[in-house]
Each structure stands twice: as C-alpha cells, then as structure tokens.
Amino acid sequence: MAGGAPRSEKRSHVSPALRAGRIGLIAVSISFLGLLLLAPLGAVLSQAFAEGVRVFLESFKNPDTISAIKLTLLTAAIVVPVNTLFGIAAAWAIAKFEFKGKSLLITLIDLPFAISPVIAGLVFVMLFGAHGWWGQWLQDNDIQVIFAVPGIVLATMFVTFPYVARELIPLMQQQGSEEEEAAITLGASAWTTFLRVTLPKIRWGLIYGVILCNARAMGEFGAVSVVSGHIRGLTTTMPLQVEILYNEYLFVAAFAVASVLALLAMVTLVIKTFVEWRADRRTG
Amino acid sequence: MTGASWFRQSSILPGFGLTLGFTTFFLSALVLLPLAALVFKTTSMTWAEFIDTVLDERALASYRLSFGAAFIAACINAFFGFIVAWSLVRYEFPGRRLVDALIDLPFALPTAVSGIALAAVFSPTGWLGVKLQQYLGLQVAYTWVGVVVALILIGLPFVVRSVQPALVEAQRDLEEAAETLGAGPFTVFRRIILPAVLPALVTGFTMAFARGVGEYGSVVFISGNLPLKTEITPLLIVIKLEQFDYNGAAALGFTMLLVSFLMLLVINLAQSWSRRRYVRADN
Numbered sequence: 001m002a003g004g005a006p007r008s009e010k011r012s013h014v015s016p017a018l019r020a021g022r023i024g025l026i027a028v029s030i031s032f033l034g035l036l037l038l039a040p041l042g043a044v045l046s047q048a049f050a051e052g053v054r055v056f057l058e059s060f061k062n063p064d065t066i067s068a069i070k071l072t073l074l075t076a077a078i079v080v081p082v083n084t085l086f087g088i089a090a091a092w093a094i095a096k097f098e099f100k101g102k103s104l105l106i107t108l109i110d111l112p113f114a115i116s117p118v119i120a121g122l123v124f125v126m127l128f129g130a131h132g133w134w135g136q137w138l139q140d141n142d143i144q145v146i147f148a149v150p151g152i153v154l155a156t157m158f159v160t161f162p163y164v165a166r167e168l169i170p171l172m173q174q175q176g177s178e179e180e181e182a183a184i185t186l187g188a189s190a191w192t193t194f195l196r197v198t199l200p201k202i203r204w205g206l207i208y209g210v211i212l213c214n215a216r217a218m219g220e221f222g223a224v225s226v227v228s229g230h231i232r233g234l235t236t237t238m239p240l241q242v243e244i245l246y247n248e249y250l251f252v253a254a255f256a257v258a259s260v261l262a263l264l265a266m267v268t269l270v271i272k273t274f275v276e277w278r279a280d281r282r283t284g
Numbered sequence: 285m286t287g288a289s290w291f292r293q294s295s296i297l298p299g300f301g302l303t304l305g306f307t308t309f310f311l312s313a314l315v316l317l318p319l320a321a322l323v324f325k326t327t328s329m330t331w332a333e334f335i336d337t338v339l340d341e342r343a344l345a346s347y348r349l350s351f352g353a354a355f356i357a358a359c360i361n362a363f364f365g366f367i368v369a370w371s372l373v374r375y376e377f378p379g380r381r382l383v384d385a386l387i388d389l390p391f392a393l394p395t396a397v398s399g400i401a402l403a404a405v406f407s408p409t410g411w412l413g414v415k416l417q418q419y420l421g422l423q424v425a426y427t428w429v430g431v432v433v434a435l436i437l438i439g440l441p442f443v444v445r446s447v448q449p450a451l452v453e454a455q456r457d458l459e460e461a462a463e464t465l466g467a468g469p470f471t472v473f474r475r476i477i478l479p480a481v482l483p484a485l486v487t488g489f490t491m492a493f494a495r496g497v498g499e500y501g502s503v504v505f506i507s508g509n510l511p512l513k514t515e516i517t518p519l520l521i522v523i524k525l526e527q528f529d530y531n532g533a534a535a536l537g538f539t540m541l542l543v544s545f546l547m548l549l550v551i552n553l554a555q556s557w558s559r560r561r562y563v564r565a566d567n
Contacts, residue, residue: 018469022375029371030383032364036437037389039412040401047404086310093303099292107548108311111319114544116498117395118518122525122537123318126325131530133321158314180297190298212391219394221501226522239396239501246400246505255404258397265392272392273385 087164121226365443395501439492483558
C-alpha cells in the first residue's frame with residue numbers, strides 16, 4: 001500500500017543526475033536494438049524492392065521458388081501437427097502425474113534446443129545416409145530419406161520438437177488438475193474432460209507454442225541444409241532457396257523470398273504479443 | 285482405477301500410460317535414436333583417427349573462432365542485454381511495448397534471413413559497412429568481427445528474457461532502504477541489484493553462448509568462410525559431409541555434442557542456484 005503514492009511522487013522529484021541516467025540508458029537500449037534488429041529488417045525490405053515492385057513480384061514466378069514455397073508449406077503441414085500432438089501428450093503426462101524420472105524426461109525433451117542445427121541434420125545422415133546405420137538396408141529397398149523430402153521433414157521435426165511441450169508443461173503444472181479431477185469424478189469420459197475442461201484452459205499457451213513451432217519449422221536452415229542436398233525444385237525449402245539465389249548474386253530475388261520469411265516472423269511476433277496480452281488480462 | 289506403484293503416485297486422472305508411452309516412444313525414435321547413431325559412428329573410429337580429426341589444425345582454428353566469437357558476443361549481450369532489460373522493466377517510455385515485442389525478433393526470424401540481412405548491412409558496400417570502414421577502418425563482413433555481430437543478434441533475446449523476470453521480482457524496498465541509508469547509485473547496483481539478478485544473468489549468458497557456438501545460418505553469409513580464418517565449427521562439419529568424410533563429420537559433431545551437454549549442465553546448475561536464492565530471499 002505504501003508503494004503506490006510515494007512512487008509517483010518520487011518520480012517528479014527525481015534528481016537531474018538520475019533523470020539524465022535514465023534517459024541515457026533508454027537511449028543506449030533503443031540505439032542498440034535499432035542497429036541490431038531494425039537495420040537488418042530494413043535492409044531486407046530495401047533490397048527486395050530495390051528495383052521496384054514489378055521486379056519484386058517477378059521473383060515469385062521462378063518455378064524453383066514456387067516449388068520451394070510448396071515444400072516449406074508441406075513440411076510445416078506435417079511437422080507442426082505431429083509436434084503439437086506430442087507436446088500435448090508430453091505436457092499431460094508430465095503435468096498431471098507424479099512419476100520417477102520426470103526431471104530427466106523434461107531435460108531430454110529440451111535437448112534439441114541445446115544442439116547445433118547442423119548436428120541435428122548430421123544425426124539423420126548418420127542414421128539414414130548411404131554410410132549410416134540403416135543406409136544399406138534403405139538402399140536395398142530403394143527408399144531415399146537423405147537428400148529427399150523425408151529427411152527434410154525429420155530434421156525439421158527434430159529442431160522444432162520441444163516448442164509446444166515447452167509452452168504447455170509449465171502452464172499446465174501451474175494450473176493444477178482439480179477441475180479435471182472433478183470432471184472425471186462426475187463421470188465425464190477422458191476425451192470429454194480433455195476437450196471441455198483442459199483445452200479451453202490451455203488454449204492461449206497452445207496457440208503460442210504452435211505459432212513458434214511453425215515459425216521455426218518454416219525458417220529452419222542449418223539442419224535442413226545438411227540433409228537436403230540442395231536439389232533445385234525438389235529438395236529446397238524457402239530458406240535454402242534464399243541461399244541459392246544469394247550465392248548466384250540474384251539479390252533482388254533472394255531478398256524477395258527473404259522478405260516473405262521476415263513477414264512470417266513479424267506476424268508471429270504480433271500473434272505472440274496478442275496472446276501474451278490476453279493471458280495478462282486473464283490473470284491480472 | 286489405477287493404483288499407486290513404486291513408479292508413480294496414484295491419480296484418478298486417465299491417460300497416463302497412453303501419453304507417457306507416446307512421449308517416450310516419440311522422444312526415443314526422433315531424438316535419442318539418431319543421436320545414438322552419431323555416437324555409434326564415432327565409436328567405430330580408432331582413437332588415433334578420432335584425435336587426428338578433432339585436433340587437426342583446421343578444426344582447432346574453427347573451435348577458436350566458434351568459442352571465442354560466441355564468448356565475446358555473449359559478454360556484449362550480457363552488458364547491453366542487462367541495460368535493455370533494465371530499461372524495459374524499470375522505465376516507462378513511449379514505444380516500450382513495441383520494443384519489448386521486438387526483442388524476440390531473432391527467435392522468430394529465420395537464420396538465413398538474418399544472415400543475408402546482416403551481410404547486406406555490414407558488407408563493404410552496405411550502408412553501415414561503408415561508414416565503419418571509412419571512419420574506424422573496421423571491416424566487419426568477412427572477418428571474425430562479422431561472426432561476433434551475427435552471434436550478438438542471435439543471443440540477445442536469451443539474456444533479456446532471462447534478466448527481465450529477475451528484475452521484476454527483485455526487491456525494490458531493499459534498494460530504497462539502501463538509498464535512504466545514503467548509498468549512491470553505484471553502491472546500490474553493486475551490492476543490491478547485481479547480486480539479485482546475477483544467477484539470471486549467468487543463465488542468459490550461458491544460453492546465448494551455447495546457442496552461439498552451434499549457430500550456422502546467420503553466420504555463414506557474413507563470415508566469408510576462409511579456412512583457418514573465418515570458418516566456424518558447424519561449417520567445417522558441413523564441408524566434411526560435402527567431401528563425403530563421414531567419420532570426420534561424426535567426430536567433430538560428437539565433440540560439439542559433448543560441449544552442448546556440458547553447457548546444458550551449467551545452465552541447470554545456474555538455474556537451481558537462482559531458485560535457491562529466491563527461496564532464501566522469500567524467507
């Protein structure tokens with residue numbers, strides 16, 4: 001209670017030195033972020049439109065770019081639902097029950113966050129590649145994983161594996177399970193309890209996890225680059241297409257594709273901010 | 285009804301077997317099995333082969349760059365990240381919410397996009413690159429400095445997002461008490477604020493460092509990729525794969541994996557250290 005009134009009073013009585021310090025720190029923050037975050041973002045846009053809107057739009061008529069966009073959408077359409085399902089299952093097991101080895105399980109789920117994307121791609125080469133564990137068997141049965149779409153999907157799934165679980169576990173732990181227990185006691189089936197009780201409670205956290213997972217799935221570069229083989233029109237995703245165009249000095253086209261990915265990032269941030277705002281309003 | 289066992293406490297909620305079974309199966313198949321394949325490939329090498337690969341001159345130069353640049357970038361991020369977190373938590377200014385939302389941009393932006401964007405800004409013909417060259421004689425792109433710049437961008441959110449909650453929870457009344465007792469701003473900072481946020485700062489620093497060591501996409505466009513000079517370890521792995529040197533790639537990958545585990549351990553220790561501190565502060 002004592003904190004409220006004196007604080008606002010204090011603000012007007014702040015000494016000039018402290019005020020200068022405050023303005024100085026804010027200025028340092030904003031210029032640091034401006035230089036580090038806004039300058040690159042501005043560079044993407046200005047390069048993409050360097051030769052006008054027509055040339056920008058023209059870049060999307062390239063058939064390789066079109067197939068890269070399709071492959072990126074396909075990959076995300078497979079990876080995001082699977083990892084969402086996994087995240088919900090993992091969060092349910094971890095948040096609703098007490099069992100031995102739980103903290104080890106949480107650490108293992110976080111593992112892909114700690115591993116370099118290049119290693120994430122490398123491990124699949126070691127498993128499915130021509131010289132890998134199962135390479136010979138796959139070759140004999142004429143199944144291609146590495147340098148093909150399945151490899152890209154697996155590597156993307158690996159790097160985005162923890163996103164949904166990461167968001168849901170602390171949220172569901174904090175919410176407790178009294179309401180679910182009440183529903184079950186009153187005779188609701190497991191499925192009804194999940195759909196009618198749990199899902200509405202975790203809705204915003206779930207959306208947040210899913211959009212972060214999606215952003216990473218569409219934007220992953222390192223892991224996908226290792227397993228893709230860069231076969232044009234077949235195994236290049238949008239980030240790889242950016243690299244190919246850039247290395248061919250087709251800067252406008254490279255930055256045009258990059259600007260679409262940057263737009264995706266901005267939309268992700270907007271949804272994230274909105275979700276946080278909703279969550280704040282409910283708790284606060 | 286499921287009863288209690290040595291393995292788990294009883295609960296009336298359903299779905300334990302199904303969800304835990306699916307979780308462990310999926311985790312094992314997608315993450316643990318491929319990691320085991322990498323370890324298996326490495327153990328099939330002889331010791332001499334392994335040592336020759338991981339202590340090769342080019343590999344050593346790449347560790348120096350990857351770890352050195354990640355360390356410098358994490359230090360710079362710890363300093364500026366703290367100032368940014370402080371400004372966002374303690375001060376009210378126009379556009380604060382927008383700035384706060386922008387902090388996560390490096391998480392959301394695909395690394396290849398930040399890579400070519402930084403290369404465009406800092407290249408000798410880029411608008412900032414030209415000025416830095418002209419006035420400071422500093423070339424950023426295609427040198428180790430460029431690697432540091434890319435890793436600062438990638439690591440920033442880790443520091444800010446770790447320090448922010450610690451600053452929110454820090455006890456303001458202690459600071460005010462110290463000020464009332466005549467402590468100057470620097471004493472308050474050194475004796476009250478810094479001890480309270482240090483565990484969070486260490487966590488953020490380690491996370492930024494760990495991410496920086498493994499980063500690939502945002503670095504390869506700005507670093508120039510000269511062997512022995514501006515070649516990071518992840519790139520060396522990619523190069524070995526392209527040359528079909530699977531053993532070499534596996535050995536380097538295994539080494540980096542060990543380092544990641546080590547850093548994961550440090551992060552966990554720092555986090556439990558900070559939890560103990562909070563518990564003590566609450567009493």
